[in-house]
Amino acid sequence: YSSPQHNKTSRRELLLIRWEEERSTDGSKWRFLEHKGPVFAPPYEPLPDKVKFYYDGKLMKLAAPAEEVATFFAKMLDHEYTTKDVFRKNFFKDWRKEMTSEEKSKITDLNKCNFAGMNEYFKAQSEARKQMSKEEKQDNERILQEYGFCIMDNHKERIGNFRIEPPGLFRGRGDHPKMGMLKRRIRPEDIIINCSKDSKHPKPPPGTKWKEVRHDNKVTWLASWTENIQGSIKYIMLNPSSRIKGEKDWQKYETARRLKKCVDRIRNQYREDWKSKEMRIRQRAVALYFIDKLALRAGNEKEEGETADTVGCCSLRVEHINLYPKLDDQEYVVEFDFLGKDSIRYYNRIPVEKRVFKNLQLFLENKQPGDDLFDRLNTSILNKHLQELMDGLTAKVFRTYNASITLQQQLKELSSDDSVPAKILSYNRANRAVAILCNHQRAPPKTFEKSMQNLQTKIDEKQKQLSAARKQLKAAKAEHKASHDDKSKKAVEVKRKAVQRIEEQLMKLQVQATDREENKQIALGTSKLNYLDPRISVAWCKKFGIPIEKIYNKTQREKFAWAIDMAEKDFEF
């Protein structure tokens, strides 16, 4: 950052030009890739004998394999998961697979297992670890330096997840049929390494082998393995600050900006299609309208019974919507109520155009609650159609586009003469509007009520202070009225200032309380990280002289380095 602005900019522009040129060739993602391979979970250490496990009230010593799996459960005792039937059932089934035949014949009922001793032991352990955190920190740092980076095309790049996931109990979100199942330990023999032929290949731990070493530069991952719960592949990939991720991110926003140029045409088109003679075209047009207007996800089909029952737009079922020809003072209201990604509930009531409403009534005819709303549509059909409307257009581009354009519009409406803290508050409001659009929710933090109470206490105290200060001011005024001397005049001024200061402090606390309350169930991070073109925020900061640190923390600045360099104050999404 020591170089002059114009140099920095042109360097970055050149880099982007280079990115673009390199991209357009043969689909290869890199020319050289060298890394040290992943870091494995530490081997299991059997519990000391003082840690007791009881079955049916009787002390029992488990052999290492069953003991290890028992510790996974014991560590989660305080978690709600361990009270759920499905979790317990899946856990117990998988746990029994790890038992010796003797253990298996004795342990037949999970309810008779007492893990309390183990649980206490691990709590004590994590306390102890906190005490000696210095050494551990150094250790982590050493591992990070050794395994946390790779060389890709002449650049040292940070790896995102260089540690292999440790074994444990699967924690699915929502009503997941597989929750509690044993996630098995990953060994070197499970790992496929990807690197360049002419690089120094990573060595497997002594006495082990990799499953495979390949040299595929059409993909970006450094290592992969197949996970045993869903049978899906997991990858080790680079950090968001890397060239390969940044470039992709930039492309994503460029595609969304291209959508901006033709979105009017597309909107007119789907409105026309609401009138089509063909059912499949009407369904496609209504679904696209929802994706555009409500920022719904595409909604791929899912394998029944393998995952939680969640839906997106194309997979909506009859039971997920209600139609109200009239509701309160509005006409043609559609009520949505379904579980989306991560089993987050989407609930919304929106008035739609009459034509959409009539179409929905048509789609619902002769259907059961469990039937598909759009029975002639799926994401593949929709995306093929979108591809014809614009090169590179898919359903998810609408989410990116609508999120980013919303932020830009909201920021434009702000008054420019606010103070910096007021501007930042407004920025967060705009961010929040996007998070609400995208339905980014979170569980209220466990400490939420308490921290709100603390804040309220502060506010109450401040209010008391204020009324005391006001009384003093009043007294000082009376004093001055009586004496009319300079000293009392000064005293009035002093008291007036104090009142003003306390008023400001109170205001600040109240704003903070409002902000926190409004954020109770809303997660801002996801939209900031994945949907809002960072150049909008960077341009806004530059235009109003707001330090970028007020908007993006260190990690975010690293991820968005390309945008921070590239965007000038007049950038338009």
Added chain:
DNA sequence: TCCCCCACTTAGAATGGGGAGT
């Protein structure tokens, strides 16, 4: 056309570490 596989982005929860307040 359908299905399955693969690679990648997007997601909320859990964890950890450091700073503010006492």
Added chain:
DNA sequence: ACTCCCCATTCTAAGTGGGGGA
């Protein structure tokens, strides 16, 4: 120095969407 709380970071699950083969 200590505690508590908050935010950054880490973790890994859960989506999207393309491609290939039956």
